[in-house]
Amino acid sequence: MPNTVPCNLCGSARGVPQSRKARFLNIPEPFGVCRCQACGLIYLNPRPTIPELAEMYATHPYFSADNATRGKPRRRFYASRMERLERWRPQRGTMLGIGCLEGGYALEVAQNRGWRVSAIEFSPILAAHAREQLGVEVEVVDAWDLSSIAGGRFDVIYSHSLEHFPDPRASLRQCRKLLPNQGLLMVEAPNTFRSIKSTLQRAIIYLAGSNAQQLFFGEVPAGFHLYYFSPRSVRAMLESEGFEILELRTYLPRHPVYHGNPRLGWLQELFYAVGGPFDRGPTIEVIARVVG
């Protein structure tokens, strides 16, 4: 059942369908991609319902044990990410991890660096991997509902899954309640339509035909990403919920895996080196702080 939703950033229901973007991402009918006419946010609409999303996370082969070990070659990258975070909080403290995508290795790295980590996850398979193989305390939740989280407050919330939240503004509002004044939030989202990598991929699909899509998005289920952020829209969304942006970067060195393939890590490094300084690297990383 397709579910039609308004723009999560500004509330407008005036979304313009983006059929070329939907084709690029290999999104089948009746789902689609639209761009908010009022604020420019690009998101999946219509999209699967919340129960359908929960079923996808529980049953789609993409969330099998294969995905759970995807983060393993990225431990060095996750360590460099935590170094960036720790520049703002060298004394460590408590960390809530939202999502164990790629197996929760980032949270394992944080734990080994002295953070007291607990986490929530949509997928029972990824949660079990993080808990049993990496020793991260993980709870399985529905719909990224943070309202039931025990333990009250955290010094830092870390998530590399903002684009998976059905209602990111509500989730950010809940994050703000779980953080003290000056508490830190670190999030990552793909720079889906702004990056040089995506521009090149779109050019390849345009020239080589739709078969080339399988190279980039073949295995990923529709509804996997619900939002396609840009540096501008992710900044606007965080600021709309009372966060001050401390750092926003798309240059992330030591990210040596290209579509799960460490042998093509040099290509990923190239995309970061060429696009990153111009906000056109493949991934957006933000460190933000609660104000007021």
Ligand SMILES: [Zn+2]
């Ligand atoms: Zn909007």
